Amino acid sequence: MTEDRIGLLGMGAYLPSRVVTNSDWAQWVDTTDEWITTRTGIAERRFAADDESTADLAVQAARAALDDAGIDAETLDEIIVATDTPEVYTPDTSAFVQHRLGARQIPAYDLGGSGCAGFLQALDVARSRARETERRVLVIGVEVLSRVMSLTDRTTCVLFGDGAGAVVIGRGAQAAEILVAVTGTDGSRADILGIETGGTRRPFSPVESPTGRLEITMRGQQVFKEAVRRMSAAAREAVERAGLTLDDVDLLVPHQANLRIIDAVGKALAFPAEKVCVNVRDVGNTGSASVPIALAQAHEQGRIQPGNLVLLTSFGAGFHWGAVLIRF
Numbered sequence: 001m002t003e004d005r006i007g008l009l010g011m012g013a014y015l016p017s018r019v020v021t022n023s024d025w026a027q028w029v030d031t032t033d034e035w036i037t038t039r040t041g042i043a044e045r046r047f048a049a050d051d052e053s054t055a056d057l058a059v060q061a062a063r064a065a066l067d068d069a070g071i072d073a074e075t076l077d078e079i080i081v082a083t084d085t086p087e088v089y090t091p092d093t094s095a096f097v098q099h100r101l102g103a104r105q106i107p108a109y110d111l112g113g114s115g116c117a118g119f120l121q122a123l124d125v126a127r128s129r130a131r132e133t134e135r136r137v138l139v140i141g142v143e144v145l146s147r148v149m150s151l152t153d154r155t156t157c158v159l160f161g162d163g164a165g166a167v168v169i170g171r172g173a174q175a176a177e178i179l180v181a182v183t184g185t186d187g188s189r190a191d192i193l194g195i196e197t198g199g200t201r202r203p204f205s206p207v208e209s210p211t212g213r214l215e216i217t218m219r220g221q222q223v224f225k226e227a228v229r230r231m232s233a234a235a236r237e238a239v240e241r242a243g244l245t246l247d248d249v250d251l252l253v254p255h256q257a258n259l260r261i262i263d264a265v266g267k268a269l270a271f272p273a274e275k276v277c278v279n280v281r282d283v284g285n286t287g288s289a290s291v292p293i294a295l296a297q298a299h300e301q302g303r304i305q306p307g308n309l310v311l312l313t314s315f316g317a318g319f320h321w322g323a324v325l326i327r328f
C-alpha cells in the first residue's frame with residue numbers, strides 16, 4: 001500500500017478574457033511592441049473586466065482547483081490567499097473567498113505584501129499546516145495588477161497582467177508530494193520594488209498619491225539582478241536539501257516576470273531551456289498568481305507526468321524569494 005503523502009491534490013487557474021496587446025500599450029504610453037518584446041518577451045497580458053475584482057478571479061481559480069482535486073469546498077479546513085492587490089483593505093480577500101465558495105467557517109487569511117513570492121511562501125505554510133494538523137488547505141495566488149500600475153511609468157506598466165492560480169494541499173496517496181520548501185527574505189532591499197503609499201508611513205492622500213491611484217514603483221535593473229541571484233540560489237538549495245541534483249528536475253517553473261530573467265536563471269543553473277516552463281509571452285507578470293497559473297497550464301498541457309520532479313521558484317518585493325520541489 002502506498003504511504004499517504006502531503007502535497008498537491010489538485011490545481012487550477014483563471015485568466016480574465018480581456019486581452020491587452022503591446023500595440024494597445026503603444027497607444028496609451030510612449031512605447032513600442034518592439035521595445036516590450038525585446039526587453040521582456042511579453043506580447044500580451046490579460047486585464048480584469050471593470051466589474052471583476054480580486055475575489056472574483058480567486059474564486060474562479062479555486063473552483064478549478066477543487067474540481068481538479070475532485071473535492072467539495074465544504075471539505076476544506078483552511079484557506080490562504082496570497083495577494084498584493086486585495087479585494088478591499090480590510091477584511092482580507094480570503095474572507096470573501098470563504099463565503100463565496102460556500103466553505104465552512106474555517107480559518108482563512110491572506111498572505112499579503114510579499115509580491116510575486118507570496119504564493120510560494122503560502123505553499124510552505126500550507127504544507128506545514130497540512131502535516132501538523134491534517135488539514136486540507138486551499139492556497140490561491142491572485143492579482144489584479146492592472147489597478148495598481150502607474151500609467152506615467154512606461155517601464156513598469158507594460159510588464160503586468162491580472163490572473164489567479166490555486167492548489168489544494170493535503171494528504172493523499174495520489175498527492176504530488178512537496179519534498180522541500182525554501183523561503184527567505186532580505187529586508188535591506190525593501191526599497192527596490194513596492195507600492196509605497198496607502199500605509200501608515202505615507203497614507204493615501206492627494207499629496208502622497210497625486211494620480212489618485214496606488215502605484216507600483218520599481219528600480220528595474222536592481223530587481224533584475226536580485227531576481228536572478230535569488231531564484232537560482234533558492235532553486236539550488238531546494239534540490240540540495242532533497243539530496244538531488246538539478247539534472248533530476250524534469251520541469252522548472254520560474255516566476256514569469258520577464259523572459260530575460262527566466263533565461264538568465266536557466267543560464268545560471270546551466271538548466272536546459274526545453275525543460276523550463278514559459279508563458280510570460282501570453283500573460284505578462286501576474287505577481288503571486290504567476291507560478292500557480294504556469295503550473296496549472298503545464299499540467300493541463302500534459303507537460304507533467306506521474307513521477308516527474310517539478311521545481312517552482314519565485315521572487316518578489318521585500319525582497320522575498322522561494323523554491324518548492326514537488327514529486328508528481
Ligand SMILES: CC(C)(COP(=O)(O)OP(=O)(O)OC[C@H]1O[C@@H](n2cnc3c(N)ncnc32)[C@H](O)[C@@H]1OP(=O)(O)O)[C@@H](O)C(=O)NCCC(=O)NCCS
Nearest residue numbers: 030031032035039116154155158220221223224257258316
Ligand atoms: C524593466 C526592464 C525591462 C527595463 O529594461 P532595461 O534594459 O533595464 O531598461 P532601462 O530601464 O535601462 O531603460 C532603457 C531605455 O528604454 C527606455 N524605456 C523604458 N521603458 C520603455 C518602454 N516601455 N518603451 C520604450 N522605451 C522604454 C528608457 O527610457 C531608457 O531610455 P534611454 O536609454 O534613452 O534612457 C528591466 O529592468 C527588468 O526586467 N527589470 C525587472 C523588472 C521586474 O521583473 N519587475 C517585476 C518584479 S516582480
